[in-house]
Amino acid sequence: MRIFRQIATLLLPLFFLLPLMASAVPTVDEIVQRSNMTTYYQGQDGRVQVEMMITDSQGRERQRRLTILRIDEAKSDVVEGQAYQGGQKFYVYFHRPADVSKMAFLVWKHLEQDDDRWLYLPALDLVKRIAATDKRTSFVGSDFFYEDVSGRRLDEDNHELVETTNSYYVIKNTPKDLAGVEFSYYTMFIHKQSYIPVQVEYYDKAGVKYRVAKALGVKTIQGYPTVTKASIDNLKIGSKTVMEYTDVEYDIGLDDALFTERYLRKAPRQQLR
Amino acid sequence: MDKRVVRSIFLWTLVSYSMMVSAEEPVLPSGLENLSPEPDVPMGLGESALPSGLDYGNLEPDLPAGLDDAAEFEGDNLSGQDWTVDGFAELRSGLWVDQHRYQKSRPLNEARLQIELEKEYSGFTVAVTADFIYDDVAADRTVALERGQGWLDLRAANIVFSPADFMDVRLGRQTLTWGTGDLVFINDLFAKDWNAFLVGRNVEYLKAPSDALKVSLFHEIANLDLIYMPRFDADRYIDGSRAAYFNSILGRITGTDAITKVDRPNDLFHDDEFSLRLYKNIGAYELALYGYDGFWKSPGGADTVTGDALFPDLTAYGASVRGPVFNGIANMEWGYYDSREDRDGHDLMINNSEQRLILGYEQELATNLTLGLQYYLERMEDYGDYRRALPAGMSAAHRSRHEYTARLTWLTMNQNLIWSLFTFYSPSDDDGYLRANLRYKYDDHLSVEAGGNLFWGDDEYTFLGQFQNNDNVYTALKYGF
Structure with missing residues (x-):
């Protein structure tokens, strides 16, 4: 009887928690897939106006204004079976500052190979192919990396659910290959209902937190929970970038042909407006 | 319990x-x-x-x-209601490292205001870009728009419209570029400004504008660009007025003492140029075929009687491919220059026909550090005829000119400090050219720049060696708005 009691003592709490866990906690894979879909793949295409404020360690401010158009290869938002995943194309048009005004940047993002990137320089009428393959390079001089804007492949990291709080799934992501990255791991606080990563913290090889990405504002647009303001703090350098997203629109029926050399040379004004 | x-x-x-x-x-x-x-x-x-x-x-x-x-963001939108205004003001000044006897006192010393206007109407867009220049070095300030001379340089004045889904048209003064080379051109036979390039202006001035009609047709099978220039747009070639060069008639390096006199094809609709490009992407690879009918863009011959430099007839065709290889981007471009006035190569005074080839590769070496390498070949056709036509005692050009280029670009300080080094080196001619540039973006408007152009060569008459008296350094201050 004493043994039975001891076993019961150990197991009883589990009986209370198990049904809760089963209903509330999806698998790690499901969490990261849903979060990835919400952050980068919502709708079949989209447009956003971006206003960026870069503040360097000395407090000097630089401003960027750009329009981003996006189209997905996968015509689905279904997370089950990863139907939403696939290549994507991005068209980035720069409005400000003056030295990059009217430049256009085209990215064909692939899941299985390096992205293709082109930059159009209007003063030279030059369509330049960009050789850069490092995705953890600053995007237009900001604290955002290319990877922050277009996404990081999920299979590049091992994901571990380290904590479930009232609001968040806390996921620790450890890269499978440390060579290509400057972090040793990063922790994501993924909002349980919307799957928006509200905060992402990067730790360096010494285990020190040095970089924090935050969602500062969220709106539900056309039914999609959408980050409308985000920031990245570089704690080591002391710089910070705040991005604001306005005029967000999804499923506007963008033509795949928009993401070609034709529209690098001739900006698609209707779609940029 | x-x-x-x-x-x-x-x-x-x-x-x-x-x-x-x-x-x-x-x-x-x-x-x-x-x-x-x-x-x-x-x-x-x-x-x-x-x-x-x-x-x-x-x-x-x-x-x-x-x-x-919020008002700060309203002036530069694409609303189509008003003219959008962009531009910059710039001061740029340079010094010769070692001044040649027949050279202006400085390579450049100028103030420039660029105004870029654009307005969208229903169905078409109008764009005008004008540079207003106070050029302290220029001998003549009267405006000559096609030669890029004077206080006004009209960089663009065109309208763009799409008469059909599959067609874009750009009509008027415009900058035109295609091809895969980096500062080396084969099938891009649009006007270049070599003076601007050698004396230290911003690299965007290497491209001179053309007065042209460009029709682009888009189709799944392939896309086609057709360009018609009703009057020949020559390069803004090196003529001695600013940069000194080897004058083959006089057999020595000349400058302001013997500014090139040219006999330029200039009849509207008669001395015209025609360019085309047929292109298609297959996966990540860009394939293109090119054609050109017009003239050598820089002097390619001389009149035996007057001694004037000529722009002989030229027909060119070629092909290129560009795409990812290993961890970078590789490109290959080939072209054949058919020098129609000297097809058999007998005429010493007219350029022979040539084969040209570029092999290039660019890769990111480390974060924000990129290396680009190119091999470039110019190979003369009918070399035997050229040698036979050559008078005794005159130094002969090699049949093949081999050239290597290296571009190193390094972005530091949040990409606000840009280090750039571009080197040309020809082992066959034993000459070279080094372009160095350092640019710092102080803020969103103000940038400062310093750079230099250095040339060397064993002989005075080789392609780069002829510029060896033009070594220069420059600085610039630019305010963009």
């Missing part, structure tokens, strides 16, 4: 709860909080601690400093 059971439940609950209120956890943005089905926000997740904008009652996040003036 056993005391220990109660204690265990208590402990479990406590542990679970303490995990929920973990101090490291970010506070919920307020829009997300309302999505939560749970009625109670636990301790530490109270309303007051939430970031703004996630609350449905307060959808507008606070604007950060510097962005709070």
